[in-house]
Amino acid sequence: xxxxxxxxxxxxGAASPVQAQCRLCSTPATALAEDTPGAKVTVEIETSxxxxxxxxxxxxxxxxxxxxxxxxxxxxxxxxxxxxxxVGTAILHGQPGRFVRVDLPSRxxxxxxxxxxxxxxxxxxxxxxxxxxxxxxxxTFRFGGRLRITGDADxxxxxxxxxxxxxx
Amino acid sequence: MIFSxxxxxxxxxxxxxxxxxxxxAFAVGPNQNANATAKIVKPLTLxxxxxxxxxxxxxxxxxxxxxxxxxTSGGVFTCGNTNVxxxxxxxxxxxxxxxxxxxxxxxxAPNVTLTNQNDSTKTLQLTVDNPGFVDLGNSGNSxxxxxxxxxIAVSSATVDGTYTxxxxxxxxx
Numbered sequence: 284x285x286x287x288x289x290x291x292x293x294x295x296g297a298a299s300p301v302q303a304q305c306r307l308c309s310t311p312a313t314a315l316a317e318d319t320p321g322a323k324v325t326v327e328i329e330t331s332x333x334x335x336x337x338x339x340x341x342x343x344x345x346x347x348x349x350x351x352x353x354x355x356x357x358x359x360x361x362x363x364x365x366x367x368x369x370v371g372t373a374i375l376h377g378q379p380g381r382f383v384r385v386d387l388p389s390r391x392x393x394x395x396x397x398x399x400x401x402x403x404x405x406x407x408x409x410x411x412x413x414x415x416x417x418x419x420x421x422x423t424f425r426f427g428g429r430l431r432i433t434g435d436a437d438x439x440x441x442x443x444x445x446x447x448x449x450x451x
Numbered sequence: 452m453i454f455s456x457x458x459x460x461x462x463x464x465x466x467x468x469x470x471x472x473x474x475x476a477f478a479v480g481p482n483q484n485a486n487a488t489a490k491i492v493k494p495l496t497l498x499x500x501x502x503x504x505x506x507x508x509x510x511x512x513x514x515x516x517x518x519x520x521x522x523t524s525g526g527v528f529t530c531g532n533t534n535v536x537x538x539x540x541x542x543x544x545x546x547x548x549x550x551x552x553x554x555x556x557x558x559x560a561p562n563v564t565l566t567n568q569n570d571s572t573k574t575l576q577l578t579v580d581n582p583g584f585v586d587l588g589n590s591g592n593s594x595x596x597x598x599x600x601x602x603i604a605v606s607s608a609t610v611d612g613t614y615t616x617x618x619x620x621x622x623x624x
Binding site for chain 2: 324327334338347439442444445446
């Protein structure tokens, strides 16, 4: 009889009541989300930057500019920018809601097969000051810049514009 | 004792090399390269080389429907049917274009209205034979000459006289 009572007491002690969870008591998390191992921001080039055809008068100095909003202008010896000129477009893919830092070079060189070289500078984009991936984990932005032409430089020019993106 | 010093030195060297080998790399390469392209060309110039001439066309007697007399852009002349007879030197029109090497140049030349020099109310329509384009190849700087032809339709009702008109030729890359 004594043994049975002791066993009952032990059973009651082990089954302590479960407390209700307080959903308002925990401190909200404000820290940056941790990187998921192996997760990186990827950059997809949707359209390349293309000045199409530039008609250059004489051997002086001129420039052609395409801005991220698609507008274009020419100065100096550059008389005309072809109708198929277009801004570059890139898409970032990554973790939804994360802030990212995007680096574009301020200047690159474009080269022709004939050995010619022209400068592409004042690279600009329509990225906000704090770029952030949207809820689907993407961010699309457009970029343009200015082409500076000096001398008798006819030919087909091409250059690589490296785009680097990483989480902040 | 000497042996133990050598072992200690080797161990220290191995530790140093291990530390160098495990130094993290902070350089970040580009995620992607975007291409930037531009084609730079010289402005085109177009200059006249020679006029088109269909020679002298003599209309036959009687009443007959229209027949075509013409010359191709390549300079091949055709003289309708037996109702007309053609004589005199004939030639196509020619123009010279200069620009940038290895570029295709598009030619636009609408039809020309030829006016009778004795009676301006009498006209003939010259249907232009246009090659459409020329490829400059390596002749961009020195220039390339191309021809334009044309044909007219004459009938027994065509008023005689000298008919002239002007081509309106434009070229573009």
